[in-house]
Amino acid sequence: MDERLDAAQAAASSGHWSTVAHLLQEIVSQQDGQGLDRLTQQRLINLALGCLSDGNFQTRWDISKVIPQLGAIALPALLHIVRTTDFDEEDWEYLWFAARLVGEFDHPDAIATLLALLQSGTPELVQVASDALANRGAVIVPDVTSLLSRPSARLGVAQTLAKIDHPSIIEPLLVLVDDGVAEVRAIALEALMRYSDDRIVSSLMRSLADTSARVRQAAVTGLGLQAQRVSSQDMVPLIEPLLLDFNGQVGRQAAIALGRLRTIEALNALDRAWRSPYLSEPLRHEIVQVMGQGQHEYALLMLQGYLEEQLGTTDVHAAPTQRLCHTIIATLGRVESPMLQPTATQILIEILQVQPSISQWPQLRQAIAFSLGQIGNSQAIEALIQLLADEDTGVRLHAIAALKQIDPTNTRKRLEQLSQDLSISPNLQQGTAFALTEWSR
Secondary structure: OHHHHHHHHHHHHOOOHHHHHHHHHHHHHHOOHHHOOHHHHHHHHHHHHHHHHHOOHHHHHHHOOOHHHHOHHHHHHHHHHHHHOOOOHHHHHHHHHHHHHHOOOOOHHHHHHHHHHOOOOOHHHHHHHHHHHHOOHHHHHHHHHOOOOOHHHHHHHHHHHHOOOOHHHHHHHHHHOOOOOHHHHHHHHHHHOOOOOHHHHHHHHHHOOOOOHHHHHHHHHHHHHOHHHOOHHHHHHHHHHHHHOOOHHHHHHHHHHHHHHOOHHHHHHHHHHHOOOOOOHHHHHHHHHHHHHOOOHHHHHHHHHHHHHHHOOOOOOOHHHHHHHHHHHHHHHOOOOOOOHHHHHHHHHHHHHHOHHHHHOHHHHHHHHHHHHHHOOHHHHHHHHHHOOOOOHHHHHHHHHHHHHHOHHHHHHHHHHHHOOOOOOHHHHHHHHHHHHHHOO
8 A cells, every 4th residue: 555655645746636546546445544544544635635626627526536435534624625715716626526525524514514605605515515415314404494594595595405305394495485586485485395285385376476487487386286285266266377477487387287177167267378369389289288188078179179270270281270280189199088088089080070171181180090099999990991092191001000009900801891892982992902901011
């Protein structure tokens, strides 16, 4: 070891800090750093601190794994660095690594220093201190909470408590939901929403009218998660205005929250937003998807109405109309409830058979065939067989793929019977032959 320690000393004198870090790693890995005599430990610490001070990022990263193995004897020097070094924009990593290492020690002085860093106002250092304190779990909550009276510490307090999964954080975070800084309010709400408590629900409701979009988003997201604790009659009037919020993410979370209620009132609120001329196109798509996930026949009938409206527009080939139609059809294809799948299937079949604009839109017919295959309901077989007569090859291929998904054995028998039926149209005869050829590929 003495030879390697001397070699490390020589490398340090030459400024070869990566070599120093490598040698120290070897020394400590082969011998317990805390079992060395004090003089050797001090030499190792001095060399390690040199790596920390003058090494590049990789060297600092490597040596940060060595220093904790040297034991508490390394802590005073690290505390001195953190307490006396000014934050340098050009070399903030030095102080960042030192603060991170302080967090490795379970010592009152280390905790006190980390608590002080929460008030530093330097985001990088606050983050390090927050992570280190939160790793201690619920036991640190009283110490962190003691800083609530200091405005400069509140952001760090919020960040720390938010990372601790324990009911003891509820009380202090309820204080922070009314903080003067929007980021603090948002962090508090984002952490509280995972707990069940009537006071949290009240805070979430109150925060729906916050001036900060991030806070409103957190509030409406939280209410969506707490949907079972609030009646639909109380929640819908509070959330509905946020569907038209100027911030798209707030509107999106409002739609998701209403969707979780799965009530007629919530669906009607979504419908009113859909019909607003001010609703953004992305949110229209979100509302469609939310309705499809609601497991409610009323929602599926609404989607049918939307699809028929889109197909009845004068400019059916406009890009927004196409995208919305595809979203509605895809959403119907993802209905998972066995009770609702027949309804979704029937809606898609009716669109195929009744809507005249379908004949102008092969991409839409392809999408319907794909969705019918996803649902897998046997009542779609005859409609899909009729698509085999379609003039578009893509539609025929989608119909074949869907038929294979639903009931491949019986469908093939049906196609073989049709191939012998001279009364069917020439197009269907050709389509049937095409399907049988593709079937075995």
